[in-house]
Amino acid sequence: MKFTQSFRLAIKSLFTSKMRSLLTMLGIIIGVGAVIVILSLGNGLSGMVQQQVDKLGVNTIMTYTWGQGDGSTMDLDPRQMYDLVAEHPDVLSGVSPYVSFKPALRCGNEKFDKTSLYGVSEVMFNNHTKGTIDGGEKLAQGRFISYLDVQRRTPVCVIGAYLAQEAFNGDALGKTLSINGQAYTVIGVLEQIRGSMEKGGPDDQLYIPYENALELMGSRYVTLYLFTSTSGETAAAAREVIDSMLLEYFNGDYNAFYTQTMAEQASMINAMMGVAMAVLVAIAAISLLVGGIGIMNIMLVSVTERTREIGIRKSLGAKRRDIRRQFIIEAGTTSAIGGLLGIGFGCLLATGLGSIFGGMLSQQMGGATFSAAPTLGAVAVSFGVSVGIGVLFGYLPANKAAKLNPIDALRYE
Amino acid sequence: MTVEHLIELKDVFKIYQMGEETVHALDGVDLTIDQGEFVAIVGSSGSGKSTAMNIIGCLDVPTSGSYHLGGVDVSTMDDDQQAEIRNKMLGFIFQQYNLIPKLSVLENVELPLLYGGVPPEERRERAVRSLERVGLADKQKNLPSQLSGGQQQRVSIARALAGDPSVILADEPTGALDSKTGREVLGFLKKLNREGDTVVLITHDNSIAVKADRIVRLQDGKIIYDGDARDPRAVVQPGEAEGEEEAAL
Numbered sequence: 307m308k309f310t311q312s313f314r315l316a317i318k319s320l321f322t323s324k325m326r327s328l329l330t331m332l333g334i335i336i337g338v339g340a341v342i343v344i345l346s347l348g349n350g351l352s353g354m355v356q357q358q359v360d361k362l363g364v365n366t367i368m369t370y371t372w373g374q375g376d377g378s379t380m381d382l383d384p385r386q387m388y389d390l391v392a393e394h395p396d397v398l399s400g401v402s403p404y405v406s407f408k409p410a411l412r413c414g415n416e417k418f419d420k421t422s423l424y425g426v427s428e429v430m431f432n433n434h435t436k437g438t439i440d441g442g443e444k445l446a447q448g449r450f451i452s453y454l455d456v457q458r459r460t461p462v463c464v465i466g467a468y469l470a471q472e473a474f475n476g477d478a479l480g481k482t483l484s485i486n487g488q489a490y491t492v493i494g495v496l497e498q499i500r501g502s503m504e505k506g507g508p509d510d511q512l513y514i515p516y517e518n519a520l521e522l523m524g525s526r527y528v529t530l531y532l533f534t535s536t537s538g539e540t541a542a543a544a545r546e547v548i549d550s551m552l553l554e555y556f557n558g559d560y561n562a563f564y565t566q567t568m569a570e571q572a573s574m575i576n577a578m579m580g581v582a583m584a585v586l587v588a589i590a591a592i593s594l595l596v597g598g599i600g601i602m603n604i605m606l607v608s609v610t611e612r613t614r615e616i617g618i619r620k621s622l623g624a625k626r627r628d629i630r631r632q633f634i635i636e637a638g639t640t641s642a643i644g645g646l647l648g649i650g651f652g653c654l655l656a657t658g659l660g661s662i663f664g665g666m667l668s669q670q671m672g673g674a675t676f677s678a679a680p681t682l683g684a685v686a687v688s689f690g691v692s693v694g695i696g697v698l699f700g701y702l703p704a705n706k707a708a709k710l711n712p713i714d715a716l717r718y719e
Numbered sequence: 720m721t722v723e724h725l726i727e728l729k730d731v732f733k734i735y736q737m738g739e740e741t742v743h744a745l746d747g748v749d750l751t752i753d754q755g756e757f758v759a760i761v762g763s764s765g766s767g768k769s770t771a772m773n774i775i776g777c778l779d780v781p782t783s784g785s786y787h788l789g790g791v792d793v794s795t796m797d798d799d800q801q802a803e804i805r806n807k808m809l810g811f812i813f814q815q816y817n818l819i820p821k822l823s824v825l826e827n828v829e830l831p832l833l834y835g836g837v838p839p840e841e842r843r844e845r846a847v848r849s850l851e852r853v854g855l856a857d858k859q860k861n862l863p864s865q866l867s868g869g870q871q872q873r874v875s876i877a878r879a880l881a882g883d884p885s886v887i888l889a890d891e892p893t894g895a896l897d898s899k900t901g902r903e904v905l906g907f908l909k910k911l912n913r914e915g916d917t918v919v920l921i922t923h924d925n926s927i928a929v930k931a932d933r934i935v936r937l938q939d940g941k942i943i944y945d946g947d948a949r950d951p952r953a954v955v956q957p958g959e960a961e962g963e964e965e966a967a968l
Binding site: 311315318319322614615617618619620621622623624625626627628712713716 | 773776779799805806807813817818819821822826830833834835
């Protein structure tokens with residue numbers, strides 16, 4: 307009853323001086339809006355990461371082996387990794403060594419010196435997702451490297467869209483390239499990754515069987531293996547199998563290797579983004595603080611302007627707590643409306659920014675869609691915080707009003 | 720109420736310190752007012768009548784002495800206890816009407832009931848009945864600014880009546896009105912008194928004071944006359960400053 311009247315009065319006085327109310331709320335609007343935008347974009351990003359993980363398959367496990375600094379990795383033959391997969395068919399389904407270098411590449415008389423070469427096995431290409439297991443790159447034409455290509459060290463290659471365009475004018479299948487002086491036949495062309503292709507960019511690449519790559523490099527040194535587990539559920543068990551083998555191999559030296567599942571990588575990225583978001587939200591919260599001070603300031607003005615009203619109410623029997631409640635509700639209403647406006651403004655801005663960033667990011671992230679929408683929880687918390695700020699910063703002016711002497715207040719002109 | 724008086728001030732002093740000077744706004748006042756009386760407290764500015772009104776109205780406490788309202792000692796109460804007494808026992812009528820401009824007539828009249836914790840329906844009912852008594856039931860949705868001065872003062876009378884107080888305290892109720900409307904308002908207070916309400920009128924104006932049954936004249940914080948309003952001595956007041964606004968004390 308007293309509450310509803312105070313609330314109605316608060317709304318009324320907000321609307322009688324619209325400009326003042328808007329300026330008072332501005333700090334809260336900006337603060338809440340910024341928090342909503344940050345949380346929405348963060349949401350969109352982690353959704354994108356999740357999509358990427360889903361696309362690549364959650365069964366990829368990356369294993370880095372850099373040895374103990376005594377060259378011991380040199381002895382770790384890729385065949386040992388193949389044996390490991392063969393021994394554990396329940397959890398592991400395949401492995402691809404992953405070696406890369408910049409080759410001396412020629413096509414006719416043309417030189418390509420920025421191109422990245424990757425030596426992989428047939429496992430690199432996932433038959434279910436129809437893409438590579440590390441980046442989800444899809445084939446545009448032809449086929450990927452097969453088991454037999456790897457076994458027989460067939461001189462074949464799968465090339466990126468940039469090479470196909472620049473070296474063969476888009477008609478690359480069956481043509482030959484010279485890699486370090488050896489002729490390789492193009493058997494497949496990858497889809498374009500970036501919107502605009504550039505020299506040395508991600509589309510300027512080619513895949514060949516890893517044994518051939520090791521031979522071209524003149525080394526047996528493989529630092530990165532990409533394993534696939536039989537399913538997403540067995541990824542953790544597969545990781546344990548790999549870890550225990552490598553731990554034994556490196557005599558218990560945990561620092562000699564590193565394994566990580568896709569799911570772990572995704573959660574690590576999410577954790578890092580969470581920290582970044584928390585920092586941004588903390589910065590945005592400063593605006594909320596400033597907004598709160600603005601509300602306190604205007605409430606102090608309002609108390610002075612309405613001294614006579616306070617005196618009248620007191621003469622009619624309003625107790626201190628009645629007056630205090632009235633002004634706290636007024637401050638709370640101001641900041642709550644500010645909060646609502648901020649949420650609306652934030653959602654609009656997040657949608658706008660989301661479609662701009664989303665377009666840019668989805669090209670880089672291989673077509674993953676980006677939707678910047680705030681969670682219901684974020685909206686509820688923002689609203690709660692803005693009401694809380696009003697109440698908190700309204701308390702001091704409200705208390706000042708409550709303590710006014712009725713005689714002085716009645717006589718105030 | 721058998722032997723007890725409704726209002727009983729005993730040896731009341733109110734002393735202010737104004738800079739170097741000590742002001743005795745009330746200097747040993749003894750006053751009793753009984754249920755159903757119509758009393759005018761008269762005095763020029765600085766006589767202490769405003770201080771007397773503040774103390775009788777529970778807006779202030781005496782420096783020394785005691786004040787019993789309805790048999791209860793209210794002279795030592797704190798802020799909130801006084802607010803409660805004002806709400807339950809006193810109805811104020813002010814010179815400037817003191818209506819809250821943003822609230823409708825009905826809401827203004829409901830205010831004392833709101834603070835008295837009366838449930839909404841009963842509140843509305845009593846406020847409407849109170850407005851009917853002053854003949855303004857048809858204006859309940861209006862804002863105070865849409866009414867004439869006389870009507871606004873009648874709204875403030877309705878507000879004072881709404882809480883069903885023991886005492887109606889009118890502080891210069893005609894001060895802001897033309898003489899015709901002023902007479903109407905006074906007539907109204909007289910009518911309320913005839914219907915059983917206790918009315919205490921505070922004024923500097925003898926011509927208004929004589930409408931009461933009893934006059935209490937204050938000068939320099941002391942009662943110099945207390946008796947029948949028809950007694951010629953009631954209005955004899957040397958050096959009275961007619962028409963002057965009351966000063967800060």
